[in-house]
Amino acid sequence: MQIRPTSRKVIIVEGKTDKARILRVLREEVQVVCTKGTLSYEQVENEIVPLQKDEVYILVDADAPGNHLRKQLRHELPNAIDLYTRKSYREVARTPLEYLAKIFSDAYFEVDETLLHSFAKNAHSF
Numbered sequence: 001m002q003i004r005p006t007s008r009k010v011i012i013v014e015g016k017t018d019k020a021r022i023l024r025v026l027r028e029e030v031q032v033v034c035t036k037g038t039l040s041y042e043q044v045e046n047e048i049v050p051l052q053k054d055e056v057y058i059l060v061d062a063d064a065p066g067n068h069l070r071k072q073l074r075h076e077l078p079n080a081i082d083l084y085t086r087k088s089y090r091e092v093a094r095t096p097l098e099y100l101a102k103i104f105s106d107a108y109f110e111v112d113e114t115l116l117h118s119f120a121k122n123a124h125s126f
Helices: 018-021 041-051 064-076 097-104 114-119
Strands: 009-014 031-035 055-060 081-084
Touching: 009 018, 009 041, 018 031, 018 097, 031 041, 041 064, 055 064, 081 097, 097 114
Parallel strands: 009 031, 009 055, 055 081
Antiparallel strands: none
16 A cells, blocks of 8 residues: 655646746646636546645636635635735736746745746836
C-alpha cells in the first residue's frame, strides 16, 4: 500500500491558461487543478472532494463566474485559502507575472525572485 503525504499544496484555477501562467511564477512543486470554469457533480466527487486533506488555494477570476466558482469550492473545501487578483486585471490569465509572484510570495510559496524584485521596483504601476 502506498502512503500519500498528509498534505500537499494544491492550487485551483479556472483554465489551462491560468495554470500555465502561474506555473511560470512558481518555483516549487504544486498540483494545479483546472475546473474549466464550472464544477459538475463528477468533478466535485472525483477531483475536489479528494483534496480535503490538502493545503488548497483558490485563485479564480475577479468576475461574477469566478466568484460563483469560489463560493462552490469554499462549500466543498471550507479550509481552502482564498487568493485574489485585482478587479482591474479581471482574469488570472491577464494578471502581470510580477503581481502573481507577489500574491504567491505573500502566501508563502517559492516564486521566481526576479519577478518579485521587478514588482518591488515597479510597485507603483501595479
